[in-house]
Amino acid sequence: MGNYYSRAFQTFRKVLKRSFDRINNEKIKRNILQALPFWVASIITGLTAVFYSKVFAYLEYLGLSIFHHHNWAIFILSPVCFLIAWWLVIRFAPNARTSGIPQVMAAIELANPRHDKKVGKLLSLRILVIKILSSFFMIFGGGAIGKEGPTIQMAGTIFRKINEWLPSWWPKISKRNMIMAGAAAGLAAAFNTPLGGIVFAVEELTKVHFSYFKTSLFTAVIIAGLTAQGLLGSYLYLGFPDVTHLSKLIIFPVLLVAAIAGLLGSLMSKVILIIFDWKKKFKGKNQHILYALSCGIIIAAIAFFFDPRILGSGKQIMTTSLFTVNKNVHWYTAIFRILGTTLSFTTDASGGIFAPALGAGAGVGSLLAGWLGVSASGSNLLILCGMVGLLTGVTRTPFTSAILVLEMTDRNSVIFHLMIAALVASIVSLLVDKHSLYDHIGVNFLHNLQHENNDLTPPPASK
Secondary structure (H helix, E strand, C coil), rough: HHHHHHHHHHHHHHHHHHHHHHHHHCCHHHHHHHHHHHHHHHHHHHHHHHHHHHHHHHHHHHHHHHHHCCCCHHHHHHHHHHHHHHHHHHHHHHHHHCCCHHHHHHHHHHCCCCHHHHCCCCHHHHHHHHHHHHHHHHHHHCCCCEEEHHHHHHHHHHHHHHHHCCCCCCCCCCCCHHHHHHHHHHHHHHHHCHHHHHHHHHHHHHHEEEEEEEEHHHHHHHHHHHHHHHHHHCCCCCCCCCCCCCHHHHHHHHHHHHHHHHHHHHHHHHHHHHHHHHHHCCCCCHHHHHHHHHHHHHHHHHHHHCCCHHCCCCCHHHHHHHCCCCCCCCCCHHHHHHHHHHHHCCCCCCCCCCHHHHHHHHHHHHHHCCCCCCHHHHHHHHHHHHHHHHHHHHEEEEHHHHHHHHHHHHHHHHHHHHHHHHHHHHHHHHCCCCCCCHHHHHHHHHHHHHHHCCCCCCCCCCC
């Protein structure tokens, strides 16, 4: 069977080559050949993102349903799932741990023929499979993780593999451009935010001038997004919150929410790095096992005794706060969301931080809106600004954060409020650290690859 598929693939390549040989215009032929890998990789990325998103959402729903019907079961479900998620990563693909965005950043940095093997240790099919399985166990067990970081690493892997499988006669395509386009396509397909994907690639990943790869980037984002929309339909990640009839004085609460959310986001990142620094002192696997189990038990206890909204990606907090009369949350909800994200992320299992940061930010905005006594539409705006602010504090990508929330809600009338919130959060975050969480962890992956470090937890790095 394997030989049959191999012969079929070789035959397809020969037919394709003969077809393009018939094209007389060499420039047209070259452009088509260079575009095809991006088209194919984008379609595969869109299909993969849809599958991953649907299963991820179902497992999150299933885990929460078990908790609501048998809340005592969370004390079994969370620790066991956290442990399995950690074991899958450490046993089969250590570079599948945490978000996936730092790995992509490191792969882009190494993307040249001399370091191709090292890039393969960050973006491979094995990592893709383990990334999916580990994050599935985490979200089923109530882990405060998101799907966006893993989707970006999976998309980077798909684009790299398509480029790697091209025959020798194919026009050469920059490995760096393929990986960057894949990352942008992954984010666009995960959130249905094409502009967010483009801005993310430019703001976070680009080390070369934008003009060198703008066509491939736009093509990848458009095709991956259209593929996802073709299967899921045109949708907004959150919906249409009411932000009409705002007072001109709302700008002052916006500044306050942005500053506090940005500060909390950067502090959360700092604590995560401190925990990683502490964990490198662990001797043997037993301490890592104990840490993963402890994180699951702590999250289960908070969900059982205090607030079940610590569980899952955080989308429930966003939608409840924005679209129901329950605008305001308890003072501890945002703190628990930040704690849950910190514990889940530092287990070394697979899982993103985008959605949990947005959920924690929504909690911050909702809490301050209640304290300040603003109107319902004003509360919605502060919730959105809290989401932008906290995500900016973690990622240090203010434009990406603002554009993502804008595209999730289609609220163009408050674009300037969101951009102001992102700017303020970005400035305030500098008080804690000049670099993002991704910057630090990305440097750690580079350090490990360069020194072939086999430690379970990467050493902390400061840039």
